[in-house]
Amino acid sequence: MEQLKDIILDFRASAKDNDGGLLPFHLQVSAPDYDEGRGYFCEVRCPYLREAPFMIFGADEQQACELVTDFIDRMLEGRAILVDETGKTLAVPTVNWRK
Secondary structure, three states, rough: OOOOOOOEEEEEEEEOOOOEEEEEEEEEEOOOEEEOOEEEEEEEOOOEEEEEEEEEOOOOOOHHHHHHHHHHHHHHOOOOOEEEOOOOOOOOOOOOOOO
């Protein structure tokens, strides 16, 4: 699996499914980039959800970062909650972008 460039978020937890099972959860987000045809985006790697990276687009760099958190929240909704090693529930972290 190819590494992301300029990682601005590297988050690890466990995903607790509806049956109580735990699986590793790893979320990596690249710094925003720009594609001439599509606009600003962040590349998101989250093997818990799928092996291939997601491309999350926004109107600008900050919105692309903000939409990552919303996207991951929605993908986990009804599927799993994030917990730490003690079982405490965790939120998907906010992705902040500052040049």
